Amino acid sequence: DRKTFQFKDEILKELRRVFTDESNILRMGQENPYNVRFTGDRGNYMDKSSNELLCELKKVSIHTLRRIDIRNHPLSSYIPKRGLFENKRFNSCAIVASAGGLKGSQLGPFIDSHDLVLRFNHAPTIGFHDDVGNKTTIRLLNSQVVTKPQFKFLTSKLYQNITIVAWDPSNYTASLDDWLQKPDFNLFPNYMEFRKRNLKSRLFLMNPKSLWNVWDYIQSNSPSRLRRNPPSSGFLGLGILLPYCNFVDIFEYVPSTRVTKRCHYYDPEENVACTFGVWHPLAAEKLLTYQMNIADDKTVFQQGFVRIPGFQNLEC
Numbered sequence: 602d603r604k605t606f607q608f609k610d611e612i613l614k615e616l617r618r619v620f621t622d623e624s625n626i627l628r629m630g631q632e633n634p635y636n637v638r639f640t641g642d643r644g645n646y647m648d649k650s651s652n653e654l655l656c657e658l659k660k661v662s663i664h665t666l667r668r669i670d671i672r673n674h675p676l677s678s679y680i681p682k683r684g685l686f687e688n689k690r691f692n693s694c695a696i697v698a699s700a701g702g703l704k705g706s707q708l709g710p711f712i713d714s715h716d717l718v719l720r721f722n723h724a725p726t727i728g729f730h731d732d733v734g735n736k737t738t739i740r741l742l743n744s745q746v747v748t749k750p751q752f753k754f755l756t757s758k759l760y761q762n763i764t765i766v767a768w769d770p771s772n773y774t775a776s777l778d779d780w781l782q783k784p785d786f787n788l789f790p791n792y793m794e795f796r797k798r799n800l801k802s803r804l805f806l807m808n809p810k811s812l813w814n815v816w817d818y819i820q821s822n823s824p825s826r827l828r829r830n831p832p833s834s835g836f837l838g839l840g841i842l843l844p845y846c847n848f849v850d851i852f853e854y855v856p857s858t859r860v861t862k863r864c865h866y867y868d869p870e871e872n873v874a875c876t877f878g879v880w881h882p883l884a885a886e887k888l889l890t891y892q893m894n895i896a897d898d899k900t901v902f903q904q905g906f907v908r909i910p911g912f913q914n915l916e917c
């Protein structure tokens with residue numbers, strides 16, 4: 602209806618404005634801590650269909666580290682032999698972006714009805730069941746959550762009896778060896794300790810090259826220059842799940858009419874940049890994700906989720 606259409610128009614305009622502003626700042630010379638040097642061509646997501654964008658994403662290498670990737674390194678015996686889900690397949694998958702807009706959404710039961718639920722970092726469910734559900738199949742953690750004592754990675758119940766994928770950015774051109782010697786936040790000691798304490802745990806590390814492969818993909822489909830920092834956990838989560846799911850619903854990533862200044866549903870801190878872009882190339886990610894979406898606008902902007910078809914059923 603008209604209200605949905607008006608809201609959609611405003612949100613997309615705001616995302617485009619933020620993205621263009623960022624690109625202008627970049628042109629004036631923003632720091633480049635990961636030495637990103639993109640040599641490809643910049644395309645435009647708006648010229649491509651959901652199917653075309655997904656067929657391209659399917660070709661991007663996005664993997665967790667396997668033991669054979671780092672043979673002879675002291676860490677290697679702790680790294681799983683296999684990939685994330687290998688031959689496992691799920692029908693419906695949910696990604697719960699931690700946005701403040703989830704507060705009051707009452708989406709919990711619907712989120713829990715998915716076969717797999719992915720959550721981020723230390724996002725809680727206890728006390729928030731009505732809005733975000735209580736099922737957690739997998740958590741995607743950045744390396745700060747793994748390393749900083751405040752998050753209690755080794756002892757908190759949040760990280761027990763689930764699958765975990767942790768990620769840490771390398772330099773854009775770094776080899777795996779470079780990264781192992783010089784991670785952004787040194788997550789390896791806690792990684793090994795966690796594995797020692799939980800022998801059967803499913804704790805994976807993202808291959809840091811995958812982060813930049815995803816960044817290249819976003820840039821090659823974005824008309825302006827992208828912030829030279831890794832993609833946000835939200836977009837990485839999508840890239841990780843698409844091979845295993847028939848479809849992925851992402852909640853409150855593309856903002857709905859519940860959009861708020863609140864950064865997270867679980868924390869009163871207000872910061873609009875959490876939703877429209879801080880540090881990560883977030884606005885570009887969200888515009889691209891909306892273009893891949895197959896749900897109608899009422900679902901996206903009133904109910905609050907986009908639906909992305911998994912790679913299994915794509916015809917490329």
Ligand code: C5P
Nearest residue numbers: 698699700721722833834835864875876
């Ligand atoms: O803040 P945090 O990184 O834990 O949030 C997880 C992910 O959820 C982010 O990487 C981002 O993709 C998404 N998010 C969002 N809008 C917010 C907060 C988080 O899209 N306000």
